[in-house]
Amino acid sequence: MNAKLQSKAGRNAMLLAAFTLGAIAYASGLIEEILTHGPDIVYLAQQHMVLVAISGGLAILVGIPLGIWLSRPSMRGIAETAMQSLNVGTTVPTLAILALAMTILGIGILPAVFALWLASLLPIVRNTYQGLLSVPRHLIEAAHGMGMRPSQILWRVELPNALFVMFAGIRTALAINVGTAPLAFLIGGGGLGELIFTGIDLNETGMMLAGAIPTALLAVLVDYSTGIISYWLVPRGVNPLR
Amino acid sequence: MIKLENLTKIFETPSGPVTAADHVNMDVAEGEICVLLGPSGCGKTTTLKMINRLIQPTSGKIIINGKDTDAYDTVELRRTIGYVIQQIGLFPNMTVEENICVVPDLLGWDKVKSRKRAAELLETINLDPGTFLKRFPKELSGGQQQRVGVARALAADPPVMLMDEPFGAIDPINREVIQDEFLKIQKRLGKAVMFVSHDIDEAVKMAHKVAIFRGGKLEQFDSPDNVLAHPANSFIADFVGGDRTLKRLRLVTAGRALATGAPVVHAADSLDKAAGLMKEHGRETIVMVDQQGAPRGFVRLEIAQGRKGTVGEFHGALPATIGMQEDLRTAVSLMFMHDVSWLACVDADGAFRGYLTQRGITHLLGETYRPATQAAA
Numbered sequence: 001m002n003a004k005l006q007s008k009a010g011r012n013a014m015l016l017a018a019f020t021l022g023a024i025a026y027a028s029g030l031i032e033e034i035l036t037h038g039p040d041i042v043y044l045a046q047q048h049m050v051l052v053a054i055s056g057g058l059a060i061l062v063g064i065p066l067g068i069w070l071s072r073p074s075m076r077g078i079a080e081t082a083m084q085s086l087n088v089g090t091t092v093p094t095l096a097i098l099a100l101a102m103t104i105l106g107i108g109i110l111p112a113v114f115a116l117w118l119a120s121l122l123p124i125v126r127n128t129y130q131g132l133l134s135v136p137r138h139l140i141e142a143a144h145g146m147g148m149r150p151s152q153i154l155w156r157v158e159l160p161n162a163l164f165v166m167f168a169g170i171r172t173a174l175a176i177n178v179g180t181a182p183l184a185f186l187i188g189g190g191g192l193g194e195l196i197f198t199g200i201d202l203n204e205t206g207m208m209l210a211g212a213i214p215t216a217l218l219a220v221l222v223d224y225s226t227g228i229i230s231y232w233l234v235p236r237g238v239n240p241l242r
Numbered sequence: 243m244i245k246l247e248n249l250t251k252i253f254e255t256p257s258g259p260v261t262a263a264d265h266v267n268m269d270v271a272e273g274e275i276c277v278l279l280g281p282s283g284c285g286k287t288t289t290l291k292m293i294n295r296l297i298q299p300t301s302g303k304i305i306i307n308g309k310d311t312d313a314y315d316t317v318e319l320r321r322t323i324g325y326v327i328q329q330i331g332l333f334p335n336m337t338v339e340e341n342i343c344v345v346p347d348l349l350g351w352d353k354v355k356s357r358k359r360a361a362e363l364l365e366t367i368n369l370d371p372g373t374f375l376k377r378f379p380k381e382l383s384g385g386q387q388q389r390v391g392v393a394r395a396l397a398a399d400p401p402v403m404l405m406d407e408p409f410g411a412i413d414p415i416n417r418e419v420i421q422d423e424f425l426k427i428q429k430r431l432g433k434a435v436m437f438v439s440h441d442i443d444e445a446v447k448m449a450h451k452v453a454i455f456r457g458g459k460l461e462q463f464d465s466p467d468n469v470l471a472h473p474a475n476s477f478i479a480d481f482v483g484g485d486r487t488l489k490r491l492r493l494v495t496a497g498r499a500l501a502t503g504a505p506v507v508h509a510a511d512s513l514d515k516a517a518g519l520m521k522e523h524g525r526e527t528i529v530m531v532d533q534q535g536a537p538r539g540f541v542r543l544e545i546a547q548g549r550k551g552t553v554g555e556f557h558g559a560l561p562a563t564i565g566m567q568e569d570l571r572t573a574v575s576l577m578f579m580h581d582v583s584w585l586a587c588v589d590a591d592g593a594f595r596g597y598l599t600q601r602g603i604t605h606l607l608g609e610t611y612r613p614a615t616q617a618a619a
Contacts, residue, residue: 142331145294145404146345146394147321160335235335237378 033206034213040195045214048181048191051109052222055116056177060170063121067128067166068154083129090122094180102187112181112189119180120173127169131162161238167230174226178219182211192218243434244270244293244402249302251288251458262288264458265302270451272401273432277445280455280481286438289455290404293436294323306402321345324395324403324433328410330387332379338364338390339375345398356397363393366427385416392424396431405437409444421447442482446470446489454478467493471610490607496573496587497566499606500596506531507541509554516553517546525597529586530557535593537563537586563588564598570607573598 025031070079097118101111135158143153159166185193192211199208236242251263263285270276278286291297293304295316304311311319332341339360346356361371367389379387388408395403409417425448428435439445445452446466453463462474470486470493473479482489505519507530520528520543528546530539530553539557549556561580564573566589573585577600584599 136329138327138329138331139333141296142325142327142329143333145296145320145323145325145327147317147319147348148344149317152348157333157335161333163335237334237336237380 030206030209034210037195037207037210041192041210041214044190044192044194044211045218048178048193048215048218051112051116051181051184051189051191052174052177052218055113055181056120056174058113058117059120059124059173059177062117063124063169063173064128064166066121067125068132068159070125070129071132079129083126086122086125089118094119095183095186098183098187107188109184109189111187112184112191115187116177116181116184120177123169123173123176124166125169127172128162128166131165131169132158134165135161160235163234164230164239167226167234171223171226171230174222175219178215178222182215243272243274243307244268244276244436245303245305246289246293247303247305249289249292249304250300251285251292251297252300261458263292263299266460268453268460268463270434270436272434273428274450275428275435275437275448276451276453277437277439277449278453278455279439279442279445280461282440284455285458286453286455287406288458290406290436290438293402293404294320294325321348321398322400322402324398324400326388326391326395326403326405326408328407330379330384330391330411332387332390332394334379336378337375338377338379338382341379341390342394342397344394345400349398351398359397360393363396364390366396367393367423385412385420388412388420389423392420392427396427399431401433403433403435405435407438407440410439410441417444424448442489446492454481467610471607487607491571491574491603492569494570494606495566496564496568496570496585496598497595499570499573499598499602500566500587501599501602502596504529504594504596506537506594507553508532509538509552509557511553513541513546513549513551513553513556516541517543520546527584529560529594529597530554531594537588537594540586560586565590566595570603574600574603 022031069075070082075082094115097115098111101115105111105114139157139161140153143157148156181189181191182193182196184191185197192215195207195211196215197211199205199211231239231241234242246266246268249263249266250261253260253262266285266289268276268289278290280286288297292299293306293311295311306323332338333344336344339357342360342363343351343356346359351359361375364371364374369386369389374382374386374390379390382390388411392408395405409420412420421444437448439448449466451463452466452469454461454469456477462469462478464472464474467490469478470482470490473482473486479486503523505523505525505528507516507519507528509530509532516528520526526543527540528543529537530541532538537560539559541553541557545556546553561582562576562585564576564585564587566587576585577583583601584597587595587598589595
């Protein structure tokens with residue numbers, strides 16, 4: 001009851017703050033300034049989302065099978081080592097990866113997609129791997145004992161029970177991806193970074209915000225929709241939210 | 243039904259080979275429950291898991307239904323063997339119905355048929371299908387989950403059931419209930435059951451045969467009564483406990499310990515007649531029955547002696563009666579509760595069948611310890 005009241009009060013305060021900020025922005029003419037970039041925002045946001053969709057999609061396509069593969073009993077010897085090297089991989093700043101990618105792949109969309117793919121790969125692999133490892137051993141033993149084949153155990157027992165953790169990884173990865181994508185502009189990958197960085201360079205707050213605010217909104221939107229998908233896709237019996 | 247021949251498992255460990263099962267020979271018939279007992283690490287679970295090849299035997303044969311299981315594909319073999327584990331192992335992502343239908347689905351049964359089967363099985367284990375079919379395991383209590391676990395193992399009607407401490411994680415009250423339910427189901431279905439336990443009381447209650455393991459060796463394979471009465475060595479004697487003869491009480495029905503030719507009197511009989519009968523049979527008391535033969539009371543010798551009157555005027559009330567089919571444990575418990583040395587034993591219709599005395603019980607239980615010649619004499 002108390003917590004409910006508190007969260008309600010918190011939401012009201014946030015709404016009020018947003019409204020106040022909006023009012024101030026309007027009064028200072030900032031909103032008008034941002035809106036003059038309207039067509040650019042739409043075009044660049046699309047480019048931004050294409051970058052996210054390609055790199056994020058590829059990260060999912062590669063990360064999940066990789067996580068599954070590393071979690072197989074036959075991989076036990078090298079799985080931890082592989083996870084550690086992936087961990088080290090994430091500590092390399094994305095900006096450095098972009099620079100490295102540019103030296104090898106040149107400029108444009110390709111190195112940008114590669115760098116974003118690499119940045120979002122790890123959370124997906126790690127959560128897939130950990131999620132599968134945390135499926136209780138006795139479930140797998142029961143499945144073996146009942147006569148399931150290894151592939152049936154993977155599809156019917158292991159993946160459904162790991163799905164919630166896997167989705168958490170995908171969610172994190174996509175949030176990182178949307179937030180990092182503006183850097184793609186620096187190596188000619190396009191996206192909302194174009195408005196942000198140009199705005200900074202020209203000291204034009206309106207232009208900068210025209211890139212930053214849609215980026216933030218996109219990040220929230222992607223996170224929210226991944227959450228919704230995970231809510232409905234993860235079976236009720238193993239979904240703590242349902 | 244299940245036959246193990248020289249079944250051996252040697253695990254290679256860093257500290258050298260460990261023999262987990264050493265030339266185990268066993269034989270469990272249809273309708274029988276065989277309980278594998280022993281301290282942890284004795285090889286009972288290894289032996290069980292070799293039967294469905296969760297552990298690959300090092301050597302020896304497993305014959306099910308007259309067929310060497312080496313001839314089967316491992317996965318096909320497992321689908322014909324019911325398997326219940328202590329952690330229950332219901333799949334949390336599946337509903338109760340889907341869990342029960344796992345093996346039927348693997349066998350490619352028609353969906354309508356397997357779903358109908360799931361509902362039937364829930365009835366069998368006393369869970370209402372309407373309420374429980376669509377529930378998820380997390381929405382069931384521990385006892386309900388283990389019932390569903392048993393139902394799931396029974397789903398494809400396998401002739402053989404392997405149960406690895408199936409009721410070990412359930413509270414004592416629920417455990418008794420589920421054990422009784424399982425015995426009832428088993429009586430009807432007549433599976434060959436191998437059952438791992440570390441609880442001697444559970445073994446005595448459930449088993450037709452008990453196999454006691456130590457260090458991978460099968461130390462004794464016998465009926466529960468023989469294991470309790472004649473432990474093969476001091477290890478087994480210790481394992482089954484110093485009160486092992488008391489445990490045998492559970493294995494014998496009251497009907498078996500009755501004295502034959504029990505005298506009775508009716509309400510209209512004279513006390514003289516009652517006293518005469520008691521003297522003739524060397525008894526201190528005699529039961530009074532009604533026209534239907536049901537016990538209505540009893541008369542003591544000291545009251546009947548030297549008094550005039552009928553039994554009906556001087557009888558006392560019986561503190562308790564015991565059914566022929568009830569076990570001696572219940573009988574002795576009743577005797578202790580009412581501070582009496584005998585009970586009137588009645589059949590299913592309530593008719594008096596004889597006197598169950600403490601002497602009769604000790605005599606029956608002691609019979610097995612007397613040398614054969616003496617018992618014959």
